[in-house]
Amino acid sequence: MMEIKDLKKNFNQLKEILAYSNTGSDNELFISLYLLVNPKRVSKQEYTSKLNSMIVEKKSEIEQSQNYSSQQKKDVLDMLNLIKIFINEQYRPKSGKTLLLYAFKREIINIIELPFTIKSKLIIDPKPHTQILRTILSSTPKYGVLVLDREKAQLLTIYLGEIEDFIEAFVSDVPPKVNYRSQLAFKEKNILARIEEKLHHFFKYLNERLLAHLREFKFDYLIIAGRKDIIPQFLNYLHSFLQSRHIGSIFAEPDEPPSTIREKANKLIENFEKRQKDTLVDKLIDEYNTHGLGVLGIEGVVKALMMEQAKQIIFDEDFFAEGYVCQECGYISLKKENNCKYCKGKIVYYSDVTDEIIETALKQGCELVSVSGNQRLVEAGNIGAVLRFIAY
Ligand SMILES: [Zn+2]
Structure with missing residues (x-):
């Protein structure tokens, strides 16, 4: 089987x-x-x-x-x-x-x-x-996880909750030497300085490589994994562009197996996505209340889809609604009509039109956001859409 x-x-x-x-x-x-x-x-x-x-x-x-x-x-x-x-x-x-x-x-x-x-x-x-x-x-983001150590690091990607790819492994190089004389003179002091210099060199290099991978769309968001003491040090090196994509850090030992890295990262990702969806719901309701680039409730969403205005549809995952669909052109209506008002085609009853809504949205290239347990969204009518433009 x-x-x-x-x-x-x-x-x-x-x-x-x-x-x-x-x-x-x-x-x-x-x-x-x-x-x-x-x-x-x-x-x-x-x-x-x-x-x-x-x-x-x-x-x-x-x-x-x-x-x-x-x-x-x-x-x-x-x-x-x-x-x-x-x-x-x-x-x-x-x-x-x-x-x-x-x-x-x-x-x-x-x-x-x-x-x-x-x-x-x-x-x-x-x-x-x-x-x-x-x-x-x-519409599913890819998460880059940099597993970091003082001497080596590895970048992997998590997609749909699984480790998708190992992008690059990095090994710390000894930086170019300068000033031999003073090194001999201040030997002990310099050993420490050399270690710090090596780390500095390594972190700078990692930062550049990460930036290059982000620019090549290898990942959308970044997670740093490593020992407690090393993470804050590395974060100081992070380019602002990478910082804006950094969603958090997880503690991990240098040779931790990928499966537990994945587990820890997935917990972080779950919380991040939940917060992000809550923010999207807040933005939608704000748009609705202020600029008018948002509609709430199924009637508004259906209308926006029929006008091809919808950019993003946000809905409660348990929501459904009865309605009618034109067999000819796919026009969706919540009220019973004898014939399609656009093409005069036959109208058929659906115990649930959310499938039609989702499919129409997918065909139009809309982003779909399915949300669970957001009370604000439920109270606002379970479904809403962010519009590309306002139709007058
Ligand atoms: Zn029709």
Whole structure:
């Protein structure tokens, strides 16, 4: 049985899928499945019956299609059966909201849970469907951790809670020597001075390298790890540009294993992200109250999305709302209308339109911020948007 992983644990395997490009010589088809499984919103019976009906529909579509060879049809039908058995018999939802599953070459190759609710859909294409995944990943910051010692240091990056990369290892060099005579004369005093000079030289060098990596977007935020006494010394050397990205420090021994560095860093990151999200909520409410570049409540957010004004959408992760969606153009309305007011298309009832909101936002390249436990946001209507411009 394949193990279900969350986005964090699975990033390295996902890289292959993100990098996949069909050069045209390969006739294999990819199946990408999004299935809403959030236990707060759907029961197992509901999501399995949703899946089964999507599969029935796809099967008849595939069977009738002229676009696939008989081998391709057979492979796809086999994979659909495999997915059906897997979801019905083995899969148990974890903490995520939407299951994303990829099947390829008659196998289920990856299963992850996404932190957002996304409308269930089954996509069969020569390439994996990665647009939503890419948007989620692109708004996730990367944290650089400098593990620091007097003699050596190492820069690694944490992405989605996991150590992603070891960027560079640094070793302290002996600085160029000057003034031999005075060294002989003040030998003892000078040994100490040389040690300090070496450290000074090393810290300056580290600072330059960090700055270069930041400018090359190797990380967005910086954490310093090291012994208690060395951290404040090094912080004095930190360039102001790096200082503005420094989110905190953690205490670590010089040869501490990466796993405990990661654990300590993740605690710091969690607190940092919580504070940052709270600040975003405060800014949104300020914008709403003063400059008007903020809207609060679902009605305002839907309107902003329909006008393509939204830059960032901030929402409580447990929030949902009923509404109506145009089958033709995707127009979202909270009130029942007979036909779409834009294209006269058919309007369909949704027990929850937040999926549509999130998907529309992702398509427009909006940043999505899902917040939990922020009372100010809940009181302001659970959802809001920061706008790019005000429409008159
Ligand atoms: Zn419409």
